[in-house]
Amino acid sequence: MTTDFQQARQALGRRLRELRGKGTTQRQLGALLGWPQAKVSKLETGRQTATPEDLTAWAQATGHPAVTEELVARLQGMETHSRSWRRQLSAGHRPVQDVLTVEYERSKALRAWQGAMVVGMLQTPDYARNVFSRFTDLQRSPRDIEEAVRARVRRQELLYQRGRAFHIVLWEAALHAGLAPPDVLAAQMDKLTNVIGLDTVQLGIVPFGAQLALPPATGFWLYDDRLVIVEEWHAELWLDDPESLGVYQRVWDKLSASAVYGTHARRLITRARAHFADA
Structure with missing residues (x-):
């Protein structure tokens, strides 16, 4: 490193x-x-x-x-700049969610890339519960899962506030990741389908087989043009220097250029849902 x-x-x-x-x-x-x-x-x-x-x-x-x-x-x-999960999660996931909510509330334009799972802002409570449970086991942190789920779901109210813009891009693999039971994953796909109609959200999906300018690597959020938060296994990176911001803005631009939107994105989500419905 x-x-x-x-x-x-x-x-x-x-x-x-x-x-x-x-x-x-x-x-x-x-x-x-x-x-x-x-x-x-x-x-x-x-x-x-x-x-x-x-x-x-x-x-x-x-x-x-x-x-x-x-x-x-x-x-x-x-x-x-580097906030280890060991320290951040010493009191559980709920305090981490509260800190993130402050950054979301401060921001008007948010851009996200995630290739491994559905981003927290679009998760159903059941999906979030399964994600928190897995990371709690990994990091061996206090099990305040229900408090963390409630904090994450409350933050989603920002999706419905005028004047905010969420541009979220997922790799198609994130739709198929088996991080929860099939019925939970099917319900999560339904939520993604409904989100496509929100005027504050632009949801893009990078299809399997799409031509990529860069590998679909680490997930991150860009908060306006002032902060990027990158998620690693050992820590979160909070970067606010112009050089780092510029790099992640370029990464996001290149990955989002390979995404599909609207009807085509809905078709990919529906295909993933059918897979879980048949499971």
């Missing part, structure tokens, strides 16, 4: 190594902190992200308590 986040994590590791100094080995510092030497090594080489508690303990153990604030500030600066 060669992201800005990783580079910042490596820089923090170099600072930690500097504070340890040459007179103390990694094994000695680990023993002092009650950590395995491997943890000390991973923190110093940028292979593990420190917690605020880790940094506080490190500063104390190396005899530099005055640098605690500096170290924590470095960590917070890193997480301005």
